Amino acid sequence: MTMTSSATADESTVPATPPGRSTRAARPPLALLVPAVVTAALALLPLGYLGVRAFDHGVGEVVDVLWRDRTLRLVLRSLGLAAAVTAAALVVGVSLAWLTTRAWLPGRRTWAVLASLPLAVPSYVAAYAWVAAFPRIPSFVGALLVLTLCCYPYVLLPVAAALQRADPALEEVSAALGRGRLSTFLTVTLAQVRAAAAAGALLVALYVLSDFGAVAILRFDAFTRVIYASYRSSFDGVTAAVLGSVLVLVTVAIVAAEGRSRGRAQQARIGAGAPRRGAPVRLGTVGTAGALAWCALVVGLGIGVPLASLGYWLARGSSAGLQLGELAIAAGATVIVSALGALATTLLAVPVGVLAARYRGSGVRLVEQAAYAGHALPGIVVALSLVFFAVRFAYPIYQQVPLLVIAYAVLFLPAAVGAVRASVALSPPVLEEVARSLGRRPLQVLRDVTLPVAGPGVAAGAALVFLTCMKELPATLLLRPTGMETLATELWGQTQVGAYAAAAPYAAALVLLAAVPTYLLSRQSGGEVRPVGTAGRGVRAAEPHVGGAGR
Amino acid sequence: MSTLLVRGLEKAYGSGRDTVPVLRGVNLEVPAGSLTAVLGPSGCGKTTLLRVIAGFESADIGVLSLDGRVVSAPGTHVAPERRRVGVVPQEGALFPHLTVAGNVGFGLSRASRRGGRVGEVLDLVGLRGFGDRMPHELSGGQQQRVALARALAPGPALVLLDEPFAALDTGLRAMVREEVRRALRAAGATAVLVTHDQEEALSVADQVAVLSRGRIAQAAAPARLYREPVDLDVATFVGDAVVLDAVACGRHADTPLGRLPLRGAVPSGPGRAVLRPEQVQLVRPGSGVAAVVTGTTFYGHDAVVRLRIPGPGDDIDVAARRQGAPEGLQAGDAVGLLVHGEASFFPQPAAGVR
Numbered sequence: 011m012t013m014t015s016s017a018t019a020d021e022s023t024v025p026a027t028p029p030g031r032s033t034r035a036a037r038p039p040l041a042l043l044v045p046a047v048v049t050a051a052l053a054l055l056p057l058g059y060l061g062v063r064a065f066d067h068g069v070g071e072v073v074d075v076l077w078r079d080r081t082l083r084l085v086l087r088s089l090g091l092a093a094a095v096t097a098a099a100l101v102v103g104v105s106l107a108w109l110t111t112r113a114w115l116p117g118r119r120t121w122a123v124l125a126s127l128p129l130a131v132p133s134y135v136a137a138y139a140w141v142a143a144f145p146r147i148p149s150f151v152g153a154l155l156v157l158t159l160c161c162y163p164y165v166l167l168p169v170a171a172a173l174q175r176a177d178p179a180l181e182e183v184s185a186a187l188g189r190g191r192l193s194t195f196l197t198v199t200l201a202q203v204r205a206a207a208a209a210g211a212l213l214v215a216l217y218v219l220s221d222f223g224a225v226a227i228l229r230f231d232a233f234t235r236v237i238y239a240s241y242r243s244s245f246d247g248v249t250a251a252v253l254g255s256v257l258v259l260v261t262v263a264i265v266a267a268e269g270r271s272r273g274r275a276q277q278a279r280i281g282a283g284a285p286r287r288g289a290p291v292r293l294g295t296v297g298t299a300g301a302l303a304w305c306a307l308v309v310g311l312g313i314g315v316p317l318a319s320l321g322y323w324l325a326r327g328s329s330a331g332l333q334l335g336e337l338a339i340a341a342g343a344t345v346i347v348s349a350l351g352a353l354a355t356t357l358l359a360v361p362v363g364v365l366a367a368r369y370r371g372s373g374v375r376l377v378e379q380a381a382y383a384g385h386a387l388p389g390i391v392v393a394l395s396l397v398f399f400a401v402r403f404a405y406p407i408y409q410q411v412p413l414l415v416i417a418y419a420v421l422f423l424p425a426a427v428g429a430v431r432a433s434v435a436l437s438p439p440v441l442e443e444v445a446r447s448l449g450r451r452p453l454q455v456l457r458d459v460t461l462p463v464a465g466p467g468v469a470a471g472a473a474l475v476f477l478t479c480m481k482e483l484p485a486t487l488l489l490r491p492t493g494m495e496t497l498a499t500e501l502w503g504q505t506q507v508g509a510y511a512a513a514a515p516y517a518a519a520l521v522l523l524a525a526v527p528t529y530l531l532s533r534q535s536g537g538e539v540r541p542v543g544t545a546g547r548g549v550r551a552a553e554p555h556v557g558g559a560g561r
Numbered sequence: 562m563s564t565l566l567v568r569g570l571e572k573a574y575g576s577g578r579d580t581v582p583v584l585r586g587v588n589l590e591v592p593a594g595s596l597t598a599v600l601g602p603s604g605c606g607k608t609t610l611l612r613v614i615a616g617f618e619s620a621d622i623g624v625l626s627l628d629g630r631v632v633s634a635p636g637t638h639v640a641p642e643r644r645r646v647g648v649v650p651q652e653g654a655l656f657p658h659l660t661v662a663g664n665v666g667f668g669l670s671r672a673s674r675r676g677g678r679v680g681e682v683l684d685l686v687g688l689r690g691f692g693d694r695m696p697h698e699l700s701g702g703q704q705q706r707v708a709l710a711r712a713l714a715p716g717p718a719l720v721l722l723d724e725p726f727a728a729l730d731t732g733l734r735a736m737v738r739e740e741v742r743r744a745l746r747a748a749g750a751t752a753v754l755v756t757h758d759q760e761e762a763l764s765v766a767d768q769v770a771v772l773s774r775g776r777i778a779q780a781a782a783p784a785r786l787y788r789e790p791v792d793l794d795v796a797t798f799v800g801d802a803v804v805l806d807a808v809a810c811g812r813h814a815d816t817p818l819g820r821l822p823l824r825g826a827v828p829s830g831p832g833r834a835v836l837r838p839e840q841v842q843l844v845r846p847g848s849g850v851a852a853v854v855t856g857t858t859f860y861g862h863d864a865v866v867r868l869r870i871p872g873p874g875d876d877i878d879v880a881a882r883r884q885g886a887p888e889g890l891q892a893g894d895a896v897g898l899l900v901h902g903e904a905s906f907f908p909q910p911a912a913g914v915r
Contacts, residue, residue: 440654443617446641447648448668448715458667462658 038369039452046361050380053420056395057258057383063398064251075252085256088233091153091225092218098158099214102308103165104207108199109301111173114290116298121305122170126163128312130525132481133160134223135517138501139316141227142323142510149230156224159312161217165210172206173199191291216264219257220388222484223498227505233257234390234484241394241488251398254391265386320517327511336500337515344496347411347486348479351418355426356472358419363430363468364460368439378427385424392420393488409491417485422475429471433464480523497523563628563718563751565591565614570623572606572613583609585775587623591719591768596745596752597780598766600759602798605772607755611721614753615648616641627718647712647720652728653704655696661707662692668715682710686744701729702737709741713748720745722754726761738765759799763787771795787837789824793907796835801865803841803879807834809906816904817870817877818850824903832908838865841881842899843890849897852879854890866890868898 038046064072075081109115110122128136137156140147147155180202184194222234229235233253241250293301359381366378384392396417400408407413441463445455461468483498490499497516504513570587573580583606591597601607612618614625616632616639625633627646632639647668655664665682666674683689686706696704705725712720725741726734742765745752756762762769763783770780771794779791790796797804807814809827814820814834818841821834842849843866852868855878863882870877881898890896 437657438654440650441656443615443641444648444650444654444711445656445667446617447615447644447646447717448711449642449645450667451640451642459656463656465658 038365038374041453042361042365042456045358046365046377049358049362049423050377052358052416053381053383053423055399056387056392056417056420059399060251060254060258060391060395063395064248064255066248066251071248072252075249076256081253081256084231084233084236084253085260087231088219088257089260091150091157091230091232092215094154095157095161095218096211096214098154099162099165100207100211102158102162103210104169104200104203106162106305106308107166107169107173107203108195109305111170112199112291113301114292114298115301115305118290121309124309124313125166125305127309128160129163130521131160131313131316132223132483132498132520132524133157133217133221134227134483134498135320135501135520135524136160136316137224137227138505138510138513138517139319141505142513143315143319145508147228149228152228153225153230153232155311156228157218157221159308160224161214162308162312164213164217165207168206168210169203172203176202212264212267216261216386219261219264220390222388222390223502227502233260234388237390237394238484241397247394247398250394254388254394257388258386258391261386261388320514320521323510323514324518327514333512333515336495337519340495340497340500340516341519343494344480344498347414347490347494347496348418348476350411350415351422351479352472352476354415355419355422355475356430356468359423359426359430359471360461360468362423363427364434364456366427366431367434368442368460378431381427382424384421387420388484389417389421389482390484390488392417393485396420396485397488409489411491414486414489414491417489418475418479418482421482421485422478425478426471426475429474430464430468433467433471434460436467437463477523477526481520564593565589565719565751565753566624566626567610567614568624570610570613570625571621572609572618573621583775584613584620587772587775587777589770589777589780591751591753593628593751594749595767596742596754596765597768597770598762599753599755599770599772600762600799601757601772603757606775607757607772608723610772611723611753611755614719615646615721616644645715645718647715647717649705649708649712649720649722649725651724652701653696653708653725655699655704655707655711657696659696660692661688661694661696661699664696664707665692665711665714667711678714682714682748683707685713685747686710687740702733702740705729705737706740706744709744713744713750718751720750720752722752724756725754727756727758734761741765763799769799771798773798790835790905793833793835796905796907801838801880801882803836803838805834805836805877805879805904807832807904807906809834809908814904814906817872818879818898818900821900821904822902823906827906828908830908832906834904834906836879836900836902836904838880838882840900840902840904841879842901843881843883844897844899846895846897849899852896852898854892854894854896856892857890859886868896870898 106121106125110118110125115121133156136159137152140152140156144152176199180198181194184198185191189197219233221232222238225232226235226238234257237250237253237257240253241247244250362378362381365374396413397408400413404413437460441459442455445459446452450458480496481498483502486496487499487502490496495503497519501513501516501520504510504516567587567589570584571582572584573582575581587610589597589599599607599610609618613620613633619638620633622635623633624631627644631637632644655661656667659667661683662679665679669678679692680689683691686709688703688706688710691699691703691707696707699707705728708725709720709722722741726738729737738761754762754766763786766783768780769783769786771778771786773794779786779795781789786795787800790799793804796802805816805818807816807821808829808831809823810829812823812826814823814827814832816834818836821836823834850870852870854866855869856867858865858867863884864886866881866883868879868881870879879898
């Protein structure tokens with residue numbers, strides 16, 4: 011162990027205090043550091059190899075791909091969709107947040123629950139439901155509609171939490187100073203939720219850019235769909251690699267923007283305790299009717315249409331004879347690969363999470379950041395890069411379960427690391443010191459104290475990863491062993507050939523799977539909407555994966 | 562049980578220019594089987610000293626030995642798990658996932674866990690029969706005692722207690738303190754207790770070490786520390802003090818309270834004389850030194866009377882301790898002052914020191 015170290019040269023010869031010496035006792039043990047670095051390297055592998063692969067045929071080819079008209083149009087089209095969905099999600103999310111927290115609305119709490127339900131529908135399932143119901147829906151309109159309805163909860167939840175946290179006294183002061191209701195809303199209320207709304211908006215933009223299933227099913231040529239198409243249509247994959255790299259750069263820019271906005275998201279409030287709840291705003295008869303109509307429209311489109319379409323096709327499919335056997339086989343395969351994925355992801359996350367919670371230093375910071383790489387990597391890009399890598403360097407595991415498990419780990423490490431980090435950080439370090447003084451070595455302390463105390467949180471993170479793996483589409487599609495189908499790939503396959511009735515049972519199963527974590531999370535927060543904006547960084551990192559792994 | 566020896570211990574935090582020295586040459590001897598209280602204001606480095614002794618932090622310079630076994634020296638840092646130093650942290654820090662018995666048995670080998678050692682130490686802290694409880698089912702005082710039992714169970718060479726009673730409310734504190742004292746004695750343990758509470762230090766320890774600005778200013782038995790502080794800092798930090806400008810001459814000093822006998826011989830010259838408030842007696846006006854009452858504070862068992870002696874230059878403030886309530890005394894009353902016993906004298910202090 012490093013802790014039982016003996017003499018090092020500088021200590022025996024230099025009597026003065028060498029810089030940094032005092033942190034020696036806090037140096038992480040190698041047995042923790044080495045696996046953490048391995049995890050970080052694994053998390054960075056797809057990103058690194060994608061870059062290498064893009065330059066396979068030299069700089070000229072890269073420039074060539076970049077300068078095609080098509081590439082520029084693709085960037086603009088994807089960014090345009092992201093911008094349109096983000097704007098729409100802001101309007102829907104902020105308005106519903108205000109109506110369900112501040113307005114006098116019949117059935118306010120029911121609306122609050124209903125409005126957050128779309129989180130439980132993976133976006134590709136929603137896309138399937140819409141296409142199955144309206145086969146002629148234009149691709150852009152469809153993508154805009156489906157993604158907005160899937161994503162607005164990312165704005166709704168943090169903004170609703172911010173509104174509940176915000177001190178109504180500020181609005182009362184504004185009214186007392188002679189401002190009207192609208193003016194108060196625009197200058198005071200909106201200012202209080204701006205940070206939360208911005209954080210939510212950036213999550214939406216990120217989600218849209220990395221979503222694969224919904225845009226592919228709706229046949230909208232966004233980045234992810236074009237990357238998939240060019241991978242399928244060519245053998246060398248340079249075009250796909252270059253386009254994937256560009257997509258990664260765009261998402262990284264967005265993640266960086268999110269980080270900056272988070273740094274500024276401070277709301278000062280003097281005094282302790284929860285703020286008083288203000289009296290709900292009365293909207294008048296017409297206003298209330300309009301508000302109810304708006305809530306009903308959003309919930310109807312977000313939940314009603316998909317469920318109705320699903321129900322219809324389910325009924326039609328079962329009258330034609332349900333293929334229960336195939337459903338069971340797909341479900342079994344899904345559970346097996348997802349359980350392996352959750353296990354591997356959690357095992358890889360433990361050293362990083364413990365390191366991040368217990369040790370400081372730029373090296374530790376770097377390892378943790380690397381593990382969060384999956385946060386900025388669209389599933390299709392990770393899958394593509396791993397395909398390239400395996401074909402060239404690890405052919406035995408190409409299209410085998412281990413490679414798929416690695417992809418899950420890269421994609422969902424942020425959620426698992428966040429869970430480990432948060433729950434380890436909650437258990438006081440003094441427990442570990444006491445354990446040391448009672449004769450346990452650092453790794454024994456990890457096994458006997460740190461992990462058991464953090465156990466429930468780590469297990470919850472593993473469960474979340476498990477459920478998220480079950481819904482994952484693009485990586486599973488590219489990396490699954492030949493002949494193996496999961497619920498997601500079955501749904502994809504049937505949708506591609508227009509077999510909507512055959513797809514319905516798989517879609518229903520996926521909705522049920524996705525509903526479980528949403529229900530658990532809402533129970534965990536005591537029925538209140540989740541204060542996403544105030545959660546710790548680790549928890550934050552998990553959020554984009556909560557509802558929609560469909561991307 | 563063993564003797565702890567600390568020699569020339571230095572420890573700084575930070576690096577480069579931002580280095581903040583915390584311990585600047587600590588010397589301390591804790592005799593086997595005794596309880597030493599390390600007393601100091603918050604931020605004086607006492608918790609750092611404890612952490613270095615436990616091995617959670619490494620010393621920069623200096624030697625730590627337990628019964629002659631060097632556990633920390635330049636180039637040597639014995640890991641905490643090999644020091645046989647038990648720790649009782651603030652608020653106990655019991656393992657929340659283990660029962661009381663699991664906590665107490667944590668540091669034991671499997672054999673001694675089965676051999677009844679857990680029950681033995683639980684007996685020692687008066688918690689027989691609590692083995693199956695979970696930590697959250699215990700009161701604060703019970704948790705603290707379990708933490709002590711856990712530290713004592715493996716028979717450590719030394720037990721460290723970090724402000725173990727700070728989280729308890731006042732009534733409970735005295736009781737748990739006594740329990741802990743008794744358990745430590747019964748176990749024959751050598752112990753170091755860190756506290757900022759002088760009453761606690763004076764009442765519970767065999768030896769009190771005052772830690773001030775990273776050094777041990779004085780380490781002595783409680784009564785001696787109170788009676789014969791080595792410098793003005795210790796005098797004013799441990800107990801209440803009446804500080805008087807004085808000029809020493811042989812075994813006497815001239816002060817505003819008259820010529821006072823001194824404890825031991827000192828170099829002649831200006832300095833400060835220190836008395837304890839209980840050495841100042843109030844008498845009828847006209848006898849003793851004339852003074853005026855400026856206020857009284859009643860503590861129940863006694864009271865402190867604040868007084869002012871009108872002087873040729875600045876007025877001089879002193880305090881006197883009386884048994885019982887300060888009845889019949891009001892601000893503005895004229896009284897006389899008599900001094901009993903000897904004063905401590907400290908030659909001309911450095912500028913800026915009171």
